[in-house]
Amino acid sequence: MREHEFSGTHTAFPFSRMDVCASATYLRALIENSPIAIVALDAQHRFTICNAAFERLFQYTSKELFSVDLDHLIAGPGMVEEAMRLSRVVLQGHKVHTVTQRRRRDGMIVDVELYGIPLMVNGQLAGVYGLYQDVTERNNAQTAFRAISDQMENLQQEERRRIARDLHDSTSQELAVLNWNLTRLKNLVGDQDEALKTLVKETKEIASQCSARIRSASYLLHPPLLGEGGLTRALPWLVEGFEQRSGIRVVLDMSSDLGRFRDEAEIAIFRIVQEGLANVLRHSGSPVAQISLHRGEGWLQLGVSDEGKGHAREVPIQARDSRSGVGIGGMRERVEQLGGCLRIDRNGEGTTMIAMIPVEMSFHG
Numbered sequence: 083m084r085e086h087e088f089s090g091t092h093t094a095f096p097f098s099r100m101d102v103c104a105s106a107t108y109l110r111a112l113i114e115n116s117p118i119a120i121v122a123l124d125a126q127h128r129f130t131i132c133n134a135a136f137e138r139l140f141q142y143t144s145k146e147l148f149s150v151d152l153d154h155l156i157a158g159p160g161m162v163e164e165a166m167r168l169s170r171v172v173l174q175g176h177k178v179h180t181v182t183q184r185r186r187r188d189g190m191i192v193d194v195e196l197y198g199i200p201l202m203v204n205g206q207l208a209g210v211y212g213l214y215q216d217v218t219e220r221n222n223a224q225t226a227f228r229a230i231s232d233q234m235e236n237l238q239q240e241e242r243r244r245i246a247r248d249l250h251d252s253t254s255q256e257l258a259v260l261n262w263n264l265t266r267l268k269n270l271v272g273d274q275d276e277a278l279k280t281l282v283k284e285t286k287e288i289a290s291q292c293s294a295r296i297r298s299a300s301y302l303l304h305p306p307l308l309g310e311g312g313l314t315r316a317l318p319w320l321v322e323g324f325e326q327r328s329g330i331r332v333v334l335d336m337s338s339d340l341g342r343f344r345d346e347a348e349i350a351i352f353r354i355v356q357e358g359l360a361n362v363l364r365h366s367g368s369p370v371a372q373i374s375l376h377r378g379e380g381w382l383q384l385g386v387s388d389e390g391k392g393h394a395r396e397v398p399i400q401a402r403d404s405r406s407g408v409g410i411g412g413m414r415e416r417v418e419q420l421g422g423c424l425r426i427d428r429n430g431e432g433t434t435m436i437a438m439i440p441v442e443m444s445f446h447g
Contacts, residue, residue: 119214141187158185172198257293358386366390387434
């Protein structure tokens with residue numbers, strides 16, 4: 083810095099020029115030794131300095147960066163306009179944080195997590211600096227993990243279909259034959275042996291109950307109504323069965339123009355609602371639950387709420403997480419696989435789960 087900037091200022095700043103120099107040296111050492119790629123530009127967006135990590139990431143030396151426009155140099159094909167837009171935002175005094183792509187000197191495209199930060203001095207923009215972290219490997223790992231998760235989900239759904247088919251085509255048919263034989267046995271016994279007649283009747287009722295439960299289990303494993311009519315038919319059926327089994331009243335609010343989803347999206351949303359209702363039954367003690375499913379501008383919003391205990395302020399985070407078990411984690415994973423996000427709100431009036439899913443990730447056309 084120029085000497086006259088600090089002359090006669092000791093009354094305003096209780097440190098000496100030596101202190102300032104030491105601070106500047108310390109700051110420069112911090113930037114230079116940072117593992118994060120850092121570049122600083124002036125208020126006209128011209129290059130001033132960068133650290134060694136920036137040179138290693140983009141393969142340019144500081145000398146080569148003085149006479150070029152940084153956005154055009156390191157923005158990949160089709161990304162220049164996006165880079166210039168982010169620069170304008172920072173030059174207007176706003177911070178930027180995003181994950182995007184940039185180009186190295188050798189032409190390789192890398193995924194970077196970017197922080198753009200304005201440097202304000204006495205309310206005036208003195209410059210900007212950018213922080214870049216190479217997240218290519220992390221993104222590749224996440225992509226590979228999602229691919230494996232999708233493959234496992236497909237295998238699980240196929241196994242569910244197989245088990246449901248076996249239950250319906252084999253076990254249910256065998257129980258139907260057992261029921262028929264018991265009816266014949268009851269007719270053969272007649273009124274000759276009252277005790278035997280009662281035993282046959284009770285056994286027949288047990289067989290009928292088993293048949294009904296197996297049919298319900300088969301439908302829950304792979305609901306045929308999903309394929310026939312989508313969520314507008316499958317969810318009312320799920321709600322009706324849940325009310326009968328649990329005694330909990332469920333209010334279902336669903337858009338009339340919901341339309342159809344891709345198969346994997348319909349199955350995922352059905353399972354999220356299914357698990358959400360199971361959580362209401364297991365944890366809330368609520369006599370009523372609400373389900374909402376609405377298609378908005380670019381988003382699908384799914385909500386499952388109850389009027390249970392929900393003492394969020396009295397329960398430690400660890401306890402709440404363990405209480406939820408794998409259910410919440412499974413629902414969050416399903417939502418994220420569809421490109422969405424999930425939020426859980428608990429308070430003294432109950433628990434609400436909100437899932438937001440982008441329309442383009444989930445719907446046909």
